[in-house]
Amino acid sequence: MLKTVLAAGAVAGLLAVAGQAAAAEVQVKMLDKGPAGMMVFEPASAKLKPGDTVRFVPTNPGHNAESIIGMLPPGAEVVKGPMNKELVVKFAKAGVYGFKCAPHYGFGMTFVAKVGDGGPNLASAESAYAKAPPMAKKRLTAALAQVK
């Protein structure tokens, strides 16, 4: 009996360790200039698993990261990072999550995370930013193509 309990505990412990090892963090720099041009998140997209996190790093001053309203799965929390501060977002639900830098949305400063299989809003993600500024629309389309 005792042996059985110990074995079950050992298995649970192993699963916990595996779960921790599987969760990843992606660092996304907020930059005035990057390989993709002026006012960029670098990288501009990421493929994640549920439980992973993104750390938006204010490498250059004058930026923030916040949700693009409508470009996230139903029930997911809208986030809004302060200017010049790090923002850490943990993605619990599968889905497509769009982010923008508020001052530079018109310059196309956007980021897309696809979590899991893209969840319930993968098909509708493009219509969510149909009315975005033209440069944002262009970069969001490219970022989404990267992760699809």
Ligand SMILES: [Cu+2]
């Ligand atoms: Cu910015």
